[in-house]
Amino acid sequence: MAKLISLYNHPTDEAAFEKYLQETHLAIARKIPGLRFVEISRGPVMTAEGPGPYHLVLILNFDSMEDLHAGLNTPEGSAAAADAAALGTGGVTVLVFDSQQV
Secondary structure, eight states: OEEEEEEEEOOSSHHHHHHHIIIIIHHHHTTSTTEEEEEEOOSOOEETTEEOSEEEEEEEEESSHHHHHHHHTSHHHHHHHHHHHHHOTTOEEEEEEEOOOO
16 A cells, blocks of 8 residues: 655644645545545644644555556646645645555
């Protein structure tokens, strides 16, 4: 399974972030071709040392890296990427990798 993880820093306006995430961004992201499912964190995002710098973790799951790249290289994928930048008023880090269960 391939994953795209967006690590959203604390937003400038938490209530506006949550509203936009639920009402707009998730609907845009769910239109990406090949997307299997979306996961989002709930509650504080912690590190082993305590509170982390992130407000929210959003994970897009695809069957393969090929599906992930194909989905991102569509108008829907471009729209989701542009919208992620608009959502991440506190900054966002994006990670992409292939995973396997062990």
